[in-house]
Amino acid sequence: MTASPRTINKISLEDQAVDLIREQILEGVIQPGERLVESRLAKDYALSRGTVRIALQRLGNEGLIEQRPYVGWRVVEFTEQDIWELYTLRVALESMASRLAAQRITPAGKQRLLDAFETLEALCRTGSIERITQADLGLHLAIVELAEHARLKKQYDLIKNQFLLYIKTSNRDFRVDTIAESHRELIEAICAGDAARAEQEAIRNITELGPLNSAP
């Protein structure tokens, strides 16, 4: 007998703590600039300090919180430079991802892309900003995963949440109605296996939304 597809959830407390605290930050429960006190978090979540400590290290690596020796951790506050960095890095990583995705696109991959795209399209008509943002990110994430490049994905994940935090805490007004549409050509290029065009469309898609014109 082989094990059934259902597997037991065996997530370490460290991992759970990371997810939990990250959620609190992204939800805005813990605001930018606010401090994270090891001992208080440990008490709140009924964990040991050591476990919380590891979790904070990891979130620090994700760039959501920053450390000052003997003072502690606090949620980052983004500057103009930070935003510029995030956008430019996204361009570098996603343009490569798009090119690779186009090179190795499969029927299953196309399906996944189109599903993600349709989800985004639907939400753009009726959904909340929250959910649109989520779907948008989901589409980009799909592209990155289709590139089948573990390190690229890892580096992308590393800045993904910083981007989310920025979106949620800034009050930029996005033209909701055009978001889905601005992805159409990118998706088409990838599905068509046109690597060069996919790369260019990725650059355009990110650049036209971001504040890249005002580079420092």
Add this chain to the structure above:
Amino acid sequence: MTASPRTINKISLEDQAVDLIREQILEGVIQPGERLVESRLAKDYALSRGTVRIALQRLGNEGLIEQRPYVGWRVVEFTEQDIWELYTLRVALESMASRLAAQRITPAGKQRLLDAFETLEALCRTGSIERITQADLGLHLAIVELAEHARLKKQYDLIKNQFLLYIKTSNRDFRVDTIAESHRELIEAICAGDAARAEQEAIRNITELGPLNSAP
């Protein structure tokens, strides 16, 4: 009275542990595939398990070691796919770095680049492989730092040591005599402030050395 420029070295044990263990790995004292046992490291370096634990987390993030739950950490062993990933990621990050560096080059920046280049040139005539590799990396690192892009640098640092580990553990024969020369045009382009050419030269420089022809 103002404090003199000499500052006191106040490095946390966690950080020192990271540096120490990383050194052991890069020196080959701990070989790829070998296990890292928390309690043994703690005893060897006279540290507590908690401190070692944090250090291992960090090295895991750098991709030098990998974790299996309840089993422990061991030094990574690179596959063909890994090497391909490292090279392609380097291209993505360094081509952007070169472009930015060219855009914001200053006299001081030129000086730094040329110094690094000359060091490399000199070593290519007389130095050991070890030192040439070090100087080569130093030059690339200078470019990345001249881009003045904190996140780009952070992501570069994250794969830098994986690359070093690969170089040290693989027995690829590098044409030592051509290494310095292959950087000349890149350096020139950056110093000339020619962003587009710098970007292209960066791609060429990395690609012509690496095994990118045999992409998976």
Add this chain to the structure above:
DNA sequence: GAATTGTAAACTGTCCTACAATCCACAAAA
């Protein structure tokens, strides 16, 4: 009053001990 210096509180950095959970190799059994 401004600058310096002392002081207490809060928190991090680090260590220790302890024990349950888990993996793994190997022996025992079917």
Add this chain to the structure above:
DNA sequence: TTTTGTGGATTGTAGGACAGTTTACAATTC
């Protein structure tokens, strides 16, 4: 040969302890 214990090693996690450091603020000095 395959399955099923079983024990040892190591990780995962908790909790307590205390020194080191920062910080705000009070006390002191000029």
